[in-house]
Amino acid sequence: MHSNSAAAVGTSNAFHVEKGNYYYGSVLAVRDVFLEIPEKKITAFIGPSGCGKSTVLRCFNRLNDLIPSARVEGKITYRGVDIYDKSVDATELRRRIGMVFQKPNPFPKSIYENVAYGARINGYKGDMDVLVERALRGSALWDEVKDKLKDSGLSISGGQQQRLCIARAIAIEPEVLLMDEPCSALDPISTLRVEELMQELKKHYTIIIVTHNMQQASRVSDMTAFYNAQATDKGGKMGYLVEYAPTQTIFNNPSQVATQDYVSGRFG
Amino acid sequence: MTDSYLPPEHSSANLWQPNRVASKRSQAIVKFIFGSFAVLSIFTTLGIVATLIVETIKFFSQVSLVQFLFDNQWTPLFSEPHYGIFVLISATFLTSLIALLVAVPLGLLAAVCLSEYAPRNVRAWLKPALEILAGVPTVVFGFFALLIVTPILKTFIPGLQTFNGLSAGLILGIALLPTIASLSEDAIFAVPQDLRQGSYALGATKRETVTDVVLPAALSGIVAAIILGVARAVGETMIVTLAAGQNPTLTLDPRVPIQTMTSFIVQVAGGDVPVGTLKYDTLFAVGMTLFVITLLLNILSFWFVRKFQEKYE
Numbered sequence: 001m002h003s004n005s006a007a008a009v010g011t012s013n014a015f016h017v018e019k020g021n022y023y024y025g026s027v028l029a030v031r032d033v034f035l036e037i038p039e040k041k042i043t044a045f046i047g048p049s050g051c052g053k054s055t056v057l058r059c060f061n062r063l064n065d066l067i068p069s070a071r072v073e074g075k076i077t078y079r080g081v082d083i084y085d086k087s088v089d090a091t092e093l094r095r096r097i098g099m100v101f102q103k104p105n106p107f108p109k110s111i112y113e114n115v116a117y118g119a120r121i122n123g124y125k126g127d128m129d130v131l132v133e134r135a136l137r138g139s140a141l142w143d144e145v146k147d148k149l150k151d152s153g154l155s156i157s158g159g160q161q162q163r164l165c166i167a168r169a170i171a172i173e174p175e176v177l178l179m180d181e182p183c184s185a186l187d188p189i190s191t192l193r194v195e196e197l198m199q200e201l202k203k204h205y206t207i208i209i210v211t212h213n214m215q216q217a218s219r220v221s222d223m224t225a226f227y228n229a230q231a232t233d234k235g236g237k238m239g240y241l242v243e244y245a246p247t248q249t250i251f252n253n254p255s256q257v258a259t260q261d262y263v264s265g266r267f268g
Numbered sequence: 269m270t271d272s273y274l275p276p277e278h279s280s281a282n283l284w285q286p287n288r289v290a291s292k293r294s295q296a297i298v299k300f301i302f303g304s305f306a307v308l309s310i311f312t313t314l315g316i317v318a319t320l321i322v323e324t325i326k327f328f329s330q331v332s333l334v335q336f337l338f339d340n341q342w343t344p345l346f347s348e349p350h351y352g353i354f355v356l357i358s359a360t361f362l363t364s365l366i367a368l369l370v371a372v373p374l375g376l377l378a379a380v381c382l383s384e385y386a387p388r389n390v391r392a393w394l395k396p397a398l399e400i401l402a403g404v405p406t407v408v409f410g411f412f413a414l415l416i417v418t419p420i421l422k423t424f425i426p427g428l429q430t431f432n433g434l435s436a437g438l439i440l441g442i443a444l445l446p447t448i449a450s451l452s453e454d455a456i457f458a459v460p461q462d463l464r465q466g467s468y469a470l471g472a473t474k475r476e477t478v479t480d481v482v483l484p485a486a487l488s489g490i491v492a493a494i495i496l497g498v499a500r501a502v503g504e505t506m507i508v509t510l511a512a513g514q515n516p517t518l519t520l521d522p523r524v525p526i527q528t529m530t531s532f533i534v535q536v537a538g539g540d541v542p543v544g545t546l547k548y549d550t551l552f553a554v555g556m557t558l559f560v561i562t563l564l565l566n567i568l569s570f571w572f573v574r575k576f577q578e579k580y581e
Contacts, residue, residue: 063469095471105462108485117480118470154457172470
């Protein structure tokens with residue numbers, strides 16, 4: 001059912017999820033997730049709405065801790081360490097695992113301060129100007145904003161804002177980038193730029209991207225996890241992992257009928 | 269014929285007979301009714317302002333603006349009258365300042381606590397409870413200040429008199445607290461959740477997220493709340509009349525009796541000053557001063573919100 005073949009793309013694993021069950025209150029939102037996320041590759045989560053892709057993603061940096069009713073069962077390890085262990089500080093974990101959100105969410109600060117914020121709060125002692133420039137170059141935004149670093153982060157276009165958020169995330173030199181539908185609020189040209197950027201970034205970072213866009217998953221990712229949703233007795237939806245394999249396999253030769261139906265556009 | 273495009277077999281077309289004439293008429297009537305009420309409130313305001321202006325002009329035809337602004341005594345009811353408005357302004361300034369020193373820190377802390385730290389269900393009943401405080405009649409606050417707070421303060425503040433600016437200011441601050449806390453809380457709570465998550469995702473703690481991201485994002489709303497609080501403090505009447513006294517003195521000493529602009533108006537309007545006399549016109553001059561100060565504060569607040577409000581989608 002799950003061909004956990006990180007070896008198929010030839011690296012070690014960053015994350016390992018074993019029998020992950022995700023709850024909101026008493027409601028089981030996603031069940032039976034087994035995953036091995038390879039280092040320095042792009043792993044895509046695809047599936048219809050309500051299948052729990054984002055829920056699973058938000059557990060990798062424990063952002064779901066912010067929702068009081070959210071709860072996780074099973075074991076999620078990062079480089080061998082159980083991230084839900086009591087000894088793990090969620091703040092420290094998030095400093096190592098960056099995240100880019102669905103809607104660009106720059107802070108109401110200058111472009112410069114947006115990028116420098118993460119470094120400041122994490123006690124960065126180096127040259128801030130150098131760090132900011134490197135991060136903005138890394139997100140392919142430097143040339144567009146270098147003359148207006150003091151302008152508000154909200155004054156630039158949506159596509160630029162999203163790249164600013166990527167710069168902000170990579171400025172703290174994380175090891176992993178979680179991207180929750182990073183292009184869904186962007187136009188096609190901005191989307192293309194972010195996708196090109198991802199190819200650059202994967203040389204240094206492990207990337208996990210949630211996307212509604214199957215073409216995007218097939219274009220950018222090395223591994224793909226397909227989730228599906230089933231209706232529950234109480235009228236809600238429960239997500240589950242259908243298939244996890246190298247992207248080529250998922251799109252050309254999936255082992256599950258549901259995957260075949262979804263990637264060929266028969267539903268979802 | 270508007271329905272000629274319907275094929276003949278659509279006989280149900282006869283069943284659709286909206287009364288366009290009647291609905292147009294009712295639209296016009298409703299528009300007229302709402303319009304009248306809107307115009308009524310505008311005319312009321314214009315009438316008040318016009319009265320203020322007319323009487324103020326009469327006042328200044330007998331008292332020079334220089335005397336009004338630079339005299340250091342306020343004795344319009346004496347046989348040898350002086351009209352130094354800054355005597356009253358100093359009292360209003362003193363009580364408002366003390367009130368803000370109480371209400372701004374407490375109000376902001378309460379707002380942050382309610383919005384960011386209190387569990388949702390606690391917030392659900394604590395916030396209405398806070399707003400009830402705004403419903404306490406200010407005359408109650410006034411005699412509370414005079415009969416409870418002043419005697420307590422007297423036990424450890426030497427030279428504190430029965431009527432004083434300190435006690436009035438402190439209680440005025442408590443009266444403003446719900447306004448500032450509640451409006452700031454609205455502004456803080458309205459900061460998009462995305463921003464908080466963005467901050468946490470960078471490894472920020474809750475304290476860092478609140479002080480570095482949420483409060484700056486809510487700044488325009490917070491400042492607007494504070495300015496509205498100032499406007500209320502300046503215009504507040506009963507607390508300062510009861511607790512600060514009726515003794516116009518040019519001072520910033522919080523221990524002695526003073527008279528604010530509003531309590532002067534109470535004193536004169538409650539007395540038997542004949543219409544048309546200079547004493548009567550003094551009322552309007554003070555009222556006009558109060559009106560101008562409050563108006564300036566409102567304009568400042570409006571300008572500030574417009575200039576510093578961040579646009580979120």
